[in-house]
Amino acid sequence: MKTFRLFIAVAACVLAFNANAALFEDDEARRAILDLRQKVDVSQQRTTEELRKSNEDNAQLRRSLLDLSNQIESLRNEMATLRGQNEQLTRGITDVQRTQKDITQGVDERLRKVEPSKVSVDGREFAAEPAEKQEFEAALATLRKGDFAVAQTSFTAFTKRYPQSGYKSSALFWLANAQYALRDYKSAVNNFRTVASADPEHVRAPEALLSMANCQVELKDAKSARKTLEDLIKAYPQSEAASVAKERLSKLK
Template sequence: MIAFNASAALFEDDDARRAILDLRQKVEASQLRTTEELRRGNEENVQLRRSLLDLSNQIESLRSEMAVLRGQNEQLTRGISDVQRSQKDVAQGVEERLRKVEPGKVSVDGRDFEADPAEKQEFEAALAHLRKGDFAAAQTAYMSFLKRFPQSGYRSSSLFWLANAQYALRDYKAAAGNFRILATSDPQHPRAPEALLSMANCQVELKDVKSARKTLEELIASFPQSEAASAAKERLVKLK
């Protein structure tokens, strides 16, 4: 009985040792797995930190590139603005120069036509003399204008004002001649009726009443609806 109990105890001790060994092996295996997992985790953490660092560097690099691009874009925008301003200045300069040399539309005495800038300037300068009462200067200016621009759209108006300047200077013969040229060469001009009326006045001043009456009758017949014709009728009565 004692021997059996001893054998049983030995058996139980062996089982316990095996159990302890198994447990130890399991613990060691678990520790190894844990250690391996920790090692892998550390490696993954290191790799993750490295990846994050690389990503941070890439982001910083992108920010730098974007800053450079923004700077280049600002320079490009300024460059485009400068070019546009330059083009605008050039266009305005060209337009201004063209205005000084190219014909432009003008309206005088109810007529529209094209006139060179120099032509317009010279006509207006002559008219300015007349308005100031400097009839001698106006006469000289208009005669020069008609010689320089014989085909000008200002021609008929220039003849009219030249004749008025000559009338003011009491050169009635020259005035009558220029009034006649206007009425004959451009009978459709708005000043034509007035030119005939003024011509008759010149003839009266020259004591040529017969010619004055004839001119007034011509005016009434040619322009019966004009204000000048109404004035001509009144003067005809006075000349009887």
């Protein structure tokens, strides 16, 4: 009986120890769970905070991107405006340049109408007024068309209007030719003689003497014609007119 009671007592102690041990283990488990839950809560809080901060950063980034996009759009608009202004300025400069060119051309044209210009006639260069050049060329064109009466009138008027003209000797030569064609031989002789005597270096001087001799022949003045031909050969021995003069002189009675 005593042994049984001892066994019961030991069993009770064992049960009590086991119960305490189980209770101890439950507390450890609860503390572990609490620690874990606390860690989870902390982790969740940290994650939530990081997520909030990330959202704020994203929002700030979106605002920055939006601002940058607005700036880019503004720059594009400014560039388009500047491009338009540049095109307008370029057109304006082109218009001004065109206007200046037109003005310059207009001024040059007006100056050409009033200012003397260099011309070359019968191997000579000299300055002539535009009207002077135009009148001489018009008279010469009339002569070449065979309108000798109008040519005579035009060259006569020309020599009176421009007595110091560089065209003078040429004008007198062609005037004499018009008179010769009109059978006004005396007037032609006078003008041919003037060319040869007043301007002996003129390229037309030998021709003037030859034509003068022809007029004298028409006037039945063979003596004067012979002398004129002899003077021509003597003064211009190498000229083509001198060769013709030699032939005519041999046939002149």
